[in-house]
Amino acid sequence: TISSLLHTPLSDEKASETVTITGWVRSVRRMKNVSFAHVSDGSTIHPLQAVLTKEQSENLSMGASVKITGEWKESVRGKGQQSRELLAEKVEVFGEADPLTYPLQKKYQTPEFLRTLLHLRSRIPANTNLLHLRSGLISTLTAFFAENSFIQCHTPVITSSDCEGGGEVFTITRPKDFFKTPKYLTVSGQLHLETLVAAVPRVWALGPTFRADKSDTARHLSEFYMLEVEIAFIDTLDPLIALIEDMVKTLIRSISTSRLGRETLSAAGGGDKAKELEERWRGLLERSWSRITYTEAISRLGSAVEQGDVQFVSPPVWGAALQAEHERFLAQTVFNGPVFVTDYPKGLKPFYMLPSVSTPPAPEGGETVACFDLLVPTVGELVGGSLREHRYDELLAEMRRQGITVRDEDEEAESLRWYLELRKWGSVKHGGFGLGFDRLVCYLAGVENIREAVAFPRWYGRCDC
Ligand code: 4AD
Numbered sequence: 001t002i003s004s005l006l007h008t009p010l011s012d013e014k015a016s017e018t019v020t021i022t023g024w025v026r027s028v029r030r031m032k033n034v035s036f037a038h039v040s041d042g043s044t045i046h047p048l049q050a051v052l053t054k055e056q057s058e059n060l061s062m063g064a065s066v067k068i069t070g071e072w073k074e075s076v077r078g079k080g081q082q083s084r085e086l087l088a089e090k091v092e093v094f095g096e097a098d099p100l101t102y103p104l105q106k107k108y109q110t111p112e113f114l115r116t117l118l119h120l121r122s123r124i125p126a127n128t129n130l131l132h133l134r135s136g137l138i139s140t141l142t143a144f145f146a147e148n149s150f151i152q153c154h155t156p157v158i159t160s161s162d163c164e165g166g167g168e169v170f171t172i173t174r175p176k177d178f179f180k181t182p183k184y185l186t187v188s189g190q191l192h193l194e195t196l197v198a199a200v201p202r203v204w205a206l207g208p209t210f211r212a213d214k215s216d217t218a219r220h221l222s223e224f225y226m227l228e229v230e231i232a233f234i235d236t237l238d239p240l241i242a243l244i245e246d247m248v249k250t251l252i253r254s255i256s257t258s259r260l261g262r263e264t265l266s267a268a269g270g271g272d273k274a275k276e277l278e279e280r281w282r283g284l285l286e287r288s289w290s291r292i293t294y295t296e297a298i299s300r301l302g303s304a305v306e307q308g309d310v311q312f313v314s315p316p317v318w319g320a321a322l323q324a325e326h327e328r329f330l331a332q333t334v335f336n337g338p339v340f341v342t343d344y345p346k347g348l349k350p351f352y353m354l355p356s357v358s359t360p361p362a363p364e365g366g367e368t369v370a371c372f373d374l375l376v377p378t379v380g381e382l383v384g385g386s387l388r389e390h391r392y393d394e395l396l397a398e399m400r401r402q403g404i405t406v407r408d409e410d411e412e413a414e415s416l417r418w419y420l421e422l423r424k425w426g427s428v429k430h431g432g433f434g435l436g437f438d439r440l441v442c443y444l445a446g447v448e449n450i451r452e453a454v455a456f457p458r459w460y461g462r463c464d465c
Pocket residue numbers: 163164187188189190211213219220221222224226228229381382383384385386432433434435436437438439
């Protein structure tokens with residue numbers, strides 16, 4: 001691969017080897033007697049420079065696929081990115097590309113325009129890097145979980161329930177009557193993961209989740225990857241919070257000491273952008289992350305408003321959801337880094353959460369649940385997690401209160417009887433979380449819009465390729 005040529009220090013004897021590379025032409029510069037082609041094979045964001053005769057470069061243009069054999073040698077001019085170049089002996093063009101119609105051009109093209117070219121966009125160095133980054137993060141996560149005695153599980157994509165109760169499900173109704181009643185694309189694998197954690201006490205999953213959420217923002221997708229964890233035999237949020245911090249720090253350590261990290265920094269835009277990103281990684285590693293309760297967060301936000309430090313569109317009031325503007329202010333201004341906000345009001349959260357363990361002071365006896373959101377600068381909410389209600393009677397009461405079907409005598413599709421039954425035989429205290437994997441990619445790569453963090457983004461109104 002090109003990366004093994006470019007990134008492996010070559011000994012002198014190796015330097016004059018004959019090598020063959022295959023890839024796509026990024027650019028061609030034609031001089032009077034000689035041409036220079038930058039060729040990429042996707043193994044690195046850096047292209048290799050091939051030196052060709054005029055004839056050899058005849059059918060070469062940006063976008064074409066090629067096979068070039070030649071001598072890998074000291075670059076004559078010694079300038080530019082690489083000290084070596086490929087002196088072409090044999091050039092074979094597999095697929096020509098008409099430079100007049102090839103949509104990817106060397107000039108600046110806006111993210112919006114490139115989103116209309118999803119079938120070609122991954123050839124752009126920054127996008128190629130994101131493919132490598134996602135894959136590298138998943139490898140590290142796999143090793144991290146194995147080392148910590150977790151097993152990886154698969155949860156279904158087609159489900160009969162709306163885990164979050166948010167009503168943001170995509171419904172499957174065809175072919176007609178296939179499943180007798182409508183089914184849904186999963187919004188979260190949590191409920192299924194909870195059945196598995198009653199068999200194996202440490203489980204994790206990474207899979208696609210779907211939300212028919214009309215939020216047209218830089219952090220919402222209709223199809224996104226969620227990393228989910230469930231742990232049995234825990235009775236506080238501490239182990240979950242510690243695991244997340246350790247996990248993200250492990251990911252950062254692994255990228256920041258590797259070629260993947262160096263390429264991610266240069267893909268971030270070089271110069272100031274790269275420095276900023278490196279600073280972000282360092283900051284995340286150096287500190288232990290902050291933690292406050294929802295109730296404290298509301299009073300911090302309230303006093304910031306009172307002191308005239310900030311103005312919000314929605315005033316922060318106890319009992320109301322934290323808005324994106326509140327989350328941003330907490331993570332960016334108050335804590336200038338990640339912060340776990342714990343113990344939200346019960347009324348804001350789904351049916352499955354356990355009441356707060358050590359009841360933190362809430363105004364007028366407001367009830368809170370044992371949960372947390374991890375907020376980070378720029379991205380906002382990165383993780384949501386909680387302890388789960390493990391007691392049969394309490395869970396049943398809450399499900400009834402929220403109008404969730406628990407019996408399926410009438411063959412109601414969305415019955416959660418199975419979920420309730422878990423609490424009947426050998427129930428244990430347990431908890432878990434879900435992390436938005438694409439949001440994590442944005443945060444670690446310094447990508448501003450989640451529509452760039454996945455190769456094939458789907459969001460409200462758009463599913464093009
Ligand atoms: O906070 P959420 O909705 O939590 C759950 O679904 C739990 N059942 C997870 C669990 O405990 N196992 O989603 C978890 C995370 C969010 O914090 C956010 O990072 C991400 O998933 N997320 C989205 N990412 C991209 N686009 C969307 N529309 C997202 N909605 C949530």
